[in-house]
Amino acid sequence: MKQNSNLVLCVDDEVVGLKIRKILLERAGYQVLTAPDGPLGLDIFFAEPIDAVVLDYSMPGMDGGQVAIRMRQAKPEIPILLLSAYIGLPGEVISLVDTHITKGEGAPVLLERLSSLLQPVNVSHP
16 A cells, blocks of 8 residues: 555544544554544644544534534635444534544445545546
C-alpha cells in the first residue's frame, strides 16, 4: 500500500476506540490527530491543515451533528466520515456528512470509505 500523508482528525469520547482507530489509521499511512470531544475537535480542526475527519455521532455535550455543522460552515471542502453505534441517524445529520458507517462495520470498511473520500475526483470535460 502506498504511503500517504493525509492528516486525519478523529473525534470520539470513547478513549479506547479512539486509540484503536489512531493505530489503525497510522498503520494505513495516515497522520492522525485525536480529540476526546466536540469542542476540542473543533479547536484542532480550525488550527491544523486537516484533510479528513472521522467523527463519532454520540458524544456528551456536543454531538457529531453539531460538530459537523461547525466544520461545514468553516471548511465545507473537508470530507467528514460519521461513525455511529446507531443504525438510524437523523436525515439532517446524514446530509451534513460525506459518508457514514456504524462502528460494527469494522476496520476494512472504515479504511475503504476514508480512502475513497480522499481520492482526487476525476472530472472529465466533454
